[in-house]
Amino acid sequence: MTNGVDTMRTLTYREAVREAIREAMQKDDRVFLMGEDVGRYGGCFAVSKGLLEEFGPERIRDTPLSESGFTGAGIGAALGGMRPIVEIMTVNFSLLAADQIINNAAVYLHMSGGLFNVPIVIRLATGGGRQLAAQHSRSLEGWYAHIPGIKVLSPATLEDARGMLWTALQDPDPVLIFENSGLYNMKGMLSVDAGPVDIDRARVRREGRHVSIISYSASLFKSLDAAEILSKEGIETEVIDLRTLRPLDEKTFLDSVAKTHRALIVDEGWRTGSLAAEISARIMEGAFYELDAPVERLCSAEVPLPYAKHLEEAALPQVDKIVDRVRKMVGGDG
Amino acid sequence: MAEFRMPSLGSDMEEGILVEWLVKPGDRVKRRDVIAVVETDKAAIEIEVFEDGVIDEILVPPGRKVPVGTVLAMIRTEAGQGAVFPKEKKFLVEDAPPTGAEIEGKAPPASDVPLVPASTTSLKRIKASPYARRLAAEQAIDLRRLKGTGPGGIINAADVEAVVPTAKAVPPTQPPTVSAVEKSVVKDYAAAMRRAIAKAMVRSNREIPHYYLQTRIDMSRTLRRLESDNLKRSIKERILPVVPLIKAVALALGDVPELNGYWIEDRHQPQEAINIGFAIALRQGGLITPAILNADLKNLDELMASLRDLITRARSGGLRSSEMTEATVTVTSLGDLGVEALYGVIYPPQVALIGFGKIMEQPWAESGMLTVRPILTATLAADHRATDGRRGAQFLDALNRYLQEPLTL
Numbered sequence: 001m002t003n004g005v006d007t008m009r010t011l012t013y014r015e016a017v018r019e020a021i022r023e024a025m026q027k028d029d030r031v032f033l034m035g036e037d038v039g040r041y042g043g044c045f046a047v048s049k050g051l052l053e054e055f056g057p058e059r060i061r062d063t064p065l066s067e068s069g070f071t072g073a074g075i076g077a078a079l080g081g082m083r084p085i086v087e088i089m090t091v092n093f094s095l096l097a098a099d100q101i102i103n104n105a106a107v108y109l110h111m112s113g114g115l116f117n118v119p120i121v122i123r124l125a126t127g128g129g130r131q132l133a134a135q136h137s138r139s140l141e142g143w144y145a146h147i148p149g150i151k152v153l154s155p156a157t158l159e160d161a162r163g164m165l166w167t168a169l170q171d172p173d174p175v176l177i178f179e180n181s182g183l184y185n186m187k188g189m190l191s192v193d194a195g196p197v198d199i200d201r202a203r204v205r206r207e208g209r210h211v212s213i214i215s216y217s218a219s220l221f222k223s224l225d226a227a228e229i230l231s232k233e234g235i236e237t238e239v240i241d242l243r244t245l246r247p248l249d250e251k252t253f254l255d256s257v258a259k260t261h262r263a264l265i266v267d268e269g270w271r272t273g274s275l276a277a278e279i280s281a282r283i284m285e286g287a288f289y290e291l292d293a294p295v296e297r298l299c300s301a302e303v304p305l306p307y308a309k310h311l312e313e314a315a316l317p318q319v320d321k322i323v324d325r326v327r328k329m330v331g332g333d334g
Numbered sequence: 335m336a337e338f339r340m341p342s343l344g345s346d347m348e349e350g351i352l353v354e355w356l357v358k359p360g361d362r363v364k365r366r367d368v369i370a371v372v373e374t375d376k377a378a379i380e381i382e383v384f385e386d387g388v389i390d391e392i393l394v395p396p397g398r399k400v401p402v403g404t405v406l407a408m409i410r411t412e413a414g415q416g417a418v419f420p421k422e423k424k425f426l427v428e429d430a431p432p433t434g435a436e437i438e439g440k441a442p443p444a445s446d447v448p449l450v451p452a453s454t455t456s457l458k459r460i461k462a463s464p465y466a467r468r469l470a471a472e473q474a475i476d477l478r479r480l481k482g483t484g485p486g487g488i489i490n491a492a493d494v495e496a497v498v499p500t501a502k503a504v505p506p507t508q509p510p511t512v513s514a515v516e517k518s519v520v521k522d523y524a525a526a527m528r529r530a531i532a533k534a535m536v537r538s539n540r541e542i543p544h545y546y547l548q549t550r551i552d553m554s555r556t557l558r559r560l561e562s563d564n565l566k567r568s569i570k571e572r573i574l575p576v577v578p579l580i581k582a583v584a585l586a587l588g589d590v591p592e593l594n595g596y597w598i599e600d601r602h603q604p605q606e607a608i609n610i611g612f613a614i615a616l617r618q619g620g621l622i623t624p625a626i627l628n629a630d631l632k633n634l635d636e637l638m639a640s641l642r643d644l645i646t647r648a649r650s651g652g653l654r655s656s657e658m659t660e661a662t663v664t665v666t667s668l669g670d671l672g673v674e675a676l677y678g679v680i681y682p683p684q685v686a687l688i689g690f691g692k693i694m695e696q697p698w699a700e701s702g703m704l705t706v707r708p709i710l711t712a713t714l715a716a717d718h719r720a721t722d723g724r725r726g727a728q729f730l731d732a733l734n735r736y737l738q739e740p741l742t743l
Contacts, residue, residue: 261465289464289465289467292463292492293463293490331483
């Protein structure tokens with residue numbers, strides 16, 4: 001790098017994902033994108049806008065409303081030597097393709113005795129907070145993180161949005177990338193030469209010594225905002241971005257808990273049977289004697305997400321709730 | 335009355351942490367019962383008792399590090415029933431001068447000094463966070479002395495840290511609190527293990543005049559027998575090639591007993607029992623050599639079971655004190671890593687170490703014919719003070735002989 005001005009530029013999360021797809025298409029002609037509205041309409045979140053003109057209908061393929069069908073076709077293409085990127089418009093609709101993902105993609109390598117792997121990448125939008133009501137606001141990535149045989153990624157930062165796709169395409173096994181739809185408009189600085197990133201490690205996004213917040217995706221930024229507020233009160237919060245939900249990089253968060261002795265998990269999924277529950281259990285197994293307070297979880301209210309803006313906001317984890325919870329956990333000895 | 339002392343679990347051990355009592359005053363114990371767990375630099379070891387009797391008093395609370403030889407508990411033995419001795423308290427603390435007569439079944443003296451185990455003195459459970467408990471144990475602070483300021487009166491780390499200075503400020507008769515250096519060493523298991531190994535090996539190289547012998551052994555007969563035996567077994571019961579080697583070592587030591595035993599205080603002390611210490615690499619690094627007791631009396635199945643059991647327990651914790659202290663000779667094998675021959679460093683105060691390399695197909699001349707045979711390089715490192723090369727050679731010769739007659743194994 002020479003200097004900051006020339007090597008950084010401003011772009012959105014959406015543009016970072018688009019760049020990643022474009023780079024993958026240019027690098028490897030086995031890569032193609034398919035999904036509902038990805039072509040002529042430019043993607044329902046405008047992620048693939050312009051790609052049809054650039055790469056043509058052979059490689060940017062519009063599909064009918066048939067998640068099971070086109071996900072299955074993607075799996076077949078992957079088995080046939082292609083490197084498909086399948087876009088499922090949102091995780092809510094992925095349930096129609098769950099059979100393909102869970103019963104086929106995840107187990108093919110095992111069922112074939114190691115003969116056939118499925119190098120497919122499935123991108124899905126997830127999350128609430130955009131007033132799309134109950135059927136369009138689910139955060140089901142934790143369900144997929146339950147399944148052995150697939151990797152589940154959750155890029156929060158621009159760097160990860162830009163870099164995880166190529167790493168995922170290099171993976172011989174199925175990888176699901178969950179993009180929180182609330183992040184697509186997020187703007188930020190990214191290096192001109194940003195490229196592939198690892199998908200194996202969680203990251204400490206902010207260092208602190210009083211409490212660890214373990215989070216991912218959109219909740220990461222709420223946690224970072226909360227940490228900023230808390231730091232003014234003398235509470236130093238460590239914020240961890242899980243990045244990969246399966247397999248979990250537990251060393252990073254266990255090390256953090258060993259340092260801070262308190263853990264709060266912020267997860268947009270529901271609390272019961274959640275990823276937050278899994279992380280909490282792992283802290284009990286791996287760092288029990290480091291705990292100075294019970295592990296806490298801040299998840300979405302256990303209701304179908306409401307349409308009304310104020311109700312939806314009330315149902316999701318928010319900065320003020322995080323601040324409030326941490327204050328109680330630290331209990332004034334900051 | 336008998337004294338139960340902190341045992342030495344290896345020549346390199348100077349002190350140990352009494353981690354846990356598995357008995358309480360009034361409990362009846364038999365010889366070989368495991369009554370406590372002690373953590374050394376190498377591992378947590380279950381400590382056995384050597385008398386039949388009744389636990390009278392526990393003198394060292396869990397969490398305390400004490401030197402080898404410290405009296406940990408008093409045991410009323412059958413022989414000493416009724417007899418009362420003024421107690422020699424090597425360890426205890428300011429307010430506990432010998433109190434003369436003790437009455438049967440009396441609970442340990444209630445002192446407000448560090449960490450009398452809550453279970454024996456108070457039935458009330460103290461609410462403290464796991465981290466606070468750990469800190470308190472490390473600093474030898476009695477949680478009952480603390481007032482919790484956490485939610486619902488829970489004692490948290492801050493409450494413990496608040497009293498640390500006071501705890502440190504009672505030096506004269508207070509046993510030394512664990513220093514920062516020691517603490518970090520205890521935490522850093524790998525470093526502690528390295529130090530322990532370093533100490534033993536430095537002593538070995540300084541004190542023991544080693545001599546080394548090496549021989550190559552044709553393993554075809556033994557392996558053939560093992561193979562045909564293993565065919566009759568389920569996969570789980572199959573015997574690894576190292577097992578007949580251990581057995582052959584045990585038998586050969588029977589023929590050359592001078593190599594089986596110790597050199598202590600300028601005196602050679604051969605041992606009758608043949609307890610073979612087997613070097614086991616630990617996953618976190620380092621190694622430990624627990625003993626297969628009475629290896630010469632065990633058949634191959636029993637040896638295999640012992641070995642499997644030892645390896646499992648060495649890696650998960652739960653080795654017993656007798657296994658750690660009673661090895662009379664050590665066997666180490668690096669064959670699985672492809673090493674052809676190894677020249678070991680004797681583990682003091684033992685007087686010999688047998689090393690095995692990899693069994694490799696090699697050209698082998700026999701009766702004027704050249705063939706290919708599975709060949710093992712066996713080495714002996716022995717203490718020249720205890721034996722001479724000639725006895726060592728006889729041992730290797732015997733070892734070879736047993737391995738040529740697998741039916742004797």
